[in-house]
Amino acid sequence: MLELRDVTVAFGERTVLQNCGLSLDAGERLALMGPSGCGKTTLLRLALGLQMPDSGTVRCDFARHAAVFQEPRLLPWRTALENVLLATEEGQASRDAALRWLEKLELGDAAALYPDELSGGMQQRVSLARALACRPDFLVLDEAFKGLDDELRVRVLTLLAGTLGQTAVLFATHSEEEAQALDCRILRYRNGKFA
Amino acid sequence: MKSPARKLLPALGVTLFWLAVWALAAAAVGQELLLPSPSQVLRCLVRLAGGAEFWRTVFRSILRVLSGILAATVLGVLLAALTERSRVCKLLFAPLMTLVKSTPVASFIILALIWLGRDILPVVITGLMVLPVVWANVSAGIAGQDIQLLEMAAVYRLSRWSILRNITVPSVLPYFRSALSSALGLGWRAGIAAEVLTVPQLSIGKRIYESKLYLETTELFAWTLTVILLSLLIERVLLRLVRTDFRKGAGKHA
Numbered sequence: 001m002l003e004l005r006d007v008t009v010a011f012g013e014r015t016v017l018q019n020c021g022l023s024l025d026a027g028e029r030l031a032l033m034g035p036s037g038c039g040k041t042t043l044l045r046l047a048l049g050l051q052m053p054d055s056g057t058v059r060c061d062f063a064r065h066a067a068v069f070q071e072p073r074l075l076p077w078r079t080a081l082e083n084v085l086l087a088t089e090e091g092q093a094s095r096d097a098a099l100r101w102l103e104k105l106e107l108g109d110a111a112a113l114y115p116d117e118l119s120g121g122m123q124q125r126v127s128l129a130r131a132l133a134c135r136p137d138f139l140v141l142d143e144a145f146k147g148l149d150d151e152l153r154v155r156v157l158t159l160l161a162g163t164l165g166q167t168a169v170l171f172a173t174h175s176e177e178e179a180q181a182l183d184c185r186i187l188r189y190r191n192g193k194f195a
Numbered sequence: 196m197k198s199p200a201r202k203l204l205p206a207l208g209v210t211l212f213w214l215a216v217w218a219l220a221a222a223a224v225g226q227e228l229l230l231p232s233p234s235q236v237l238r239c240l241v242r243l244a245g246g247a248e249f250w251r252t253v254f255r256s257i258l259r260v261l262s263g264i265l266a267a268t269v270l271g272v273l274l275a276a277l278t279e280r281s282r283v284c285k286l287l288f289a290p291l292m293t294l295v296k297s298t299p300v301a302s303f304i305i306l307a308l309i310w311l312g313r314d315i316l317p318v319v320i321t322g323l324m325v326l327p328v329v330w331a332n333v334s335a336g337i338a339g340q341d342i343q344l345l346e347m348a349a350v351y352r353l354s355r356w357s358i359l360r361n362i363t364v365p366s367v368l369p370y371f372r373s374a375l376s377s378a379l380g381l382g383w384r385a386g387i388a389a390e391v392l393t394v395p396q397l398s399i400g401k402r403i404y405e406s407k408l409y410l411e412t413t414e415l416f417a418w419t420l421t422v423i424l425l426s427l428l429i430e431r432v433l434l435r436l437v438r439t440d441f442r443k444g445a446g447k448h449a
Contacts (some may be wrong), residue, residue, distance in 0.1 A: 050349060065351070065352065066351065067350045068352065069347070071284040071343060073346070075344065075361055075365070078361070086353070087351035087353065126344065130351075140350075146391050
């Protein structure tokens, strides 16, 4: 389970989050919606342990984390397949699973290509394949579908909704449609808080 | 893409131009003692290379210089890793490296002459000149790792070994290669200078010193040419070994 209690984060003079809290159980899906700069990404970073709050507590019991950031964050010197395999266990089974994910995300022909040979949308899908291939029990999506065209985004969201199972999802998005496609409970930013 | 011949042509043209300038200058001076011509130097080099003593001398000098470069490279990488891991190490090493970099090589040689044996001294001097270059470049490479990739590695809880292999080494290697390129030239110059001042047996430095002593200007040029050729050759070979493109079949997509 993930629990954030009374967390406050400030960058210099600017307080981004003040006494914020949320909790997420196994299998639960939660979408954070709000305008740019309201602190969605900061909340995700706190949940992933990439940042410490100035005050408050963050507790995360999930063992296997995965994230699709706003940027693909792929290793430029590794192929798409090698990037997907990065977070998986060694062995043929992982390799087969990684290839299956690439195929499901319509990247079957791109497995041997390097990130700079892929479009932005393809890179983002490789990042998604990497996240799914490691079979996470906690998945963070930070505006993860931004680079995809509308039709592809619908196909990817449908695929994701059908395969997430018991994976807890924390999803920052501007699109209510995306949140609904993943069957997420929605927390909206109002008056300085997510509620 | 340019063919190898088309890439070589300009370099060959430039080389021939400067050889012509040298030949004309030698002809104008007209005294081999002051400025030998390229052909005189080449003949001298061929004559020297015909003897076993030449190759033994070259081999021993290569051994000294490369030992110094290798030791300094290993130490430089280790110190750079420590520097980027600990603020205390950074505070301690940074002024030390600046001091080493700024001290004239002659001061080191004379000091080291008091403390060390003649044979080991060129190794130490070469190492001292190379160490700050490797340290500075590798430190910059480690510090310049992509923070977004490191965060990704933290999220996926990659092992230290995986981070080293997949992120740190590929990020640092271009810096390391650049350090090696500078270090090799620097190492050769410092190593031979140390040999000239310490005159160890079987060394190019000793032969340069003797050429100067007996006013064998042509031999001086021939040995200097040997050093230049060795430096270029070894740099080419070593830099080929240090690949910075981690892609399989590098270049096929270029």
